[in-house]
Amino acid sequence: MVNVSVIGATGYVGAELLRLLSAHPDVHINKAVSKSFAGKEMKDIYANFIPNQSVGLTGEESGPDAGDFVFLCLPHGQSLKAAPALLASGHKVIDLSGDFRYDDTDIYEKWYGIPHTAKQENASAVYGLPEFFGDDVKKSSFTANPGCYTTTSILALAPLLAEGVIRENGIVIDAKSGVTGAGRKEKLAFSYCETADNFKAYSVPLHRHTSEIEEQLSKLSGKDICLLFTPHLLPVKRGILATIYAELAEGVTAEQISKVYESYYADAPFTHVLPHGKLPELKYVVGSNNCMIGFELSERTGRIIIVSCTDNLIKGAAGQAIQNFNLMNGLDETLGLPRTAWYL
Numbered sequence: 001m002v003n004v005s006v007i008g009a010t011g012y013v014g015a016e017l018l019r020l021l022s023a024h025p026d027v028h029i030n031k032a033v034s035k036s037f038a039g040k041e042m043k044d045i046y047a048n049f050i051p052n053q054s055v056g057l058t059g060e061e062s063g064p065d066a067g068d069f070v071f072l073c074l075p076h077g078q079s080l081k082a083a084p085a086l087l088a089s090g091h092k093v094i095d096l097s098g099d100f101r102y103d104d105t106d107i108y109e110k111w112y113g114i115p116h117t118a119k120q121e122n123a124s125a126v127y128g129l130p131e132f133f134g135d136d137v138k139k140s141s142f143t144a145n146p147g148c149y150t151t152t153s154i155l156a157l158a159p160l161l162a163e164g165v166i167r168e169n170g171i172v173i174d175a176k177s178g179v180t181g182a183g184r185k186e187k188l189a190f191s192y193c194e195t196a197d198n199f200k201a202y203s204v205p206l207h208r209h210t211s212e213i214e215e216q217l218s219k220l221s222g223k224d225i226c227l228l229f230t231p232h233l234l235p236v237k238r239g240i241l242a243t244i245y246a247e248l249a250e251g252v253t254a255e256q257i258s259k260v261y262e263s264y265y266a267d268a269p270f271t272h273v274l275p276h277g278k279l280p281e282l283k284y285v286v287g288s289n290n291c292m293i294g295f296e297l298s299e300r301t302g303r304i305i306i307v308s309c310t311d312n313l314i315k316g317a318a319g320q321a322i323q324n325f326n327l328m329n330g331l332d333e334t335l336g337l338p339r340t341a342w343y344l
């Protein structure tokens with residue numbers, strides 16, 4: 001049994017993480033730390049925590065106990081402040097924010113617009129995408145959990161770029177996210193009347209995740225990747241669907257694309273590539289830790305159209321963090337994680 005502490009417990013990611021950890025066979029939730037609701041219980045804030053399911057919330061002054069495994073579910077900028085002391089006192093940590101996801105902290109500073117104040121700790125962080133860095137995660141004490149848009153995009157593109165079956169120039173990622181992707185903010189822009197029955201693009205053309213996707217795809221493919229990423233806000237609660245356009249290399253067939261994906265993901269428990277021509281929908285993944293990928297070729301334009309879907313709160317955040325937690329603790333990677341979506 002591993003004692004865990006969750007910091008930022010009542011944000012959407014913290015709450016989803018606590019919900020999933022509550023059913024994890026090898027986890028004891030020791031501390032759920034909340035800045036806003038210390039002294040209350042999770043069930044006071046989220047009614048899906050059943051009456052006899054007691055997850056008490058402690059204040060920031062009562063942090064993790066010695067030896068606790070710590071999940072940081074804080075906004076970016078806050079993890080930068082919290083992680084160094086936790087690591088220095090010997091905790092294993094998974095950070096779910098963007099603060100430690102970059103190899104190059106200059107890129108972080110440019111795209112996040114704040115100084116990176118924990119460069120030494122950053123150098124020890126492993127990028128927690130198990131499909132590519134699982135062996136490093138196993139040995140890691142500090143994992144930077146990738147975000148939802150980035151996970152959905154990188155899993156779709158990395159194998160094809162690395163194997164040269166698509167060209168590196170001219171890639172377009174057109175991604176749509178449910179509103180929980182924005183967190184539990186009391187902001188007009190995310191209120192019911194502003195989001196229901198509406199659909200909009202935002203942060204065009206320089207959303208900060210562009211830089212994370214580019215850095216990781218460049219590393220994984222050995223090419224200098226520069227692409228367009230446009231996020232949209234969908235009037236649904238959960239889920240990300242990215243439609244990705246790329247130019248095919250000369251003469252590449254659908255069979256070759258399927259083979260490339262198969263060679264990367266045959267043993268990946270949560271990344272599933274559908275047969276050529278079948279495209280995933282949000283309902284295929286929401287509620288699960290899966291990423292589902294489908295593709296079609298446009299012979300007329302010489303392009304591939306890839307559709308990649310995840311649940312932003314699970315494979316895009318809390319679920320992937322548990323997958324990394326399992327690896328970091330020598331457990332079965334799939335433990336405590338939902339493998340089938342809700343669908344209905």
Ligand SMILES: NC(=O)C1=CN([C@@H]2O[C@H](COP(=O)(O)OP(=O)(O)OC[C@H]3O[C@@H](n4cnc5c(N)ncnc54)[C@H](OP(=O)(O)O)[C@@H]3O)[C@@H](O)[C@H]2O)C=CC1
Pocket residue numbers: 007008009010011012013014033034035036037073074075076078096097098146147148180181182183184185312313316317
């Ligand atoms: N929502 C999503 O789909 C995804 C989010 N992420 C990342 O995960 C992290 C958490 O996201 P999410 O749960 O959506 O965000 P929320 O805004 O819903 O929650 C963040 C929580 O952090 C705590 N907190 C502590 N200090 C502060 C502070 N100074 N300002 C604001 N909040 C503070 C609060 O909880 P309390 O009061 O209980 O301490 C707050 O509710 C972020 O870094 C986000 O980028 C990553 C992938 C997907």
Ligand SMILES: CC(=O)N[C@@H](CCC(=O)OP(=O)(O)O)C(=O)O
Pocket residue numbers: 096097098146147148149150177178179180181182183231233
């Ligand atoms: C809908 C929405 O607002 N989404 C968030 C991304 C959430 C996410 O992926 O979090 P990370 O920043 O930790 O990766 C955004 O666009 O900023």
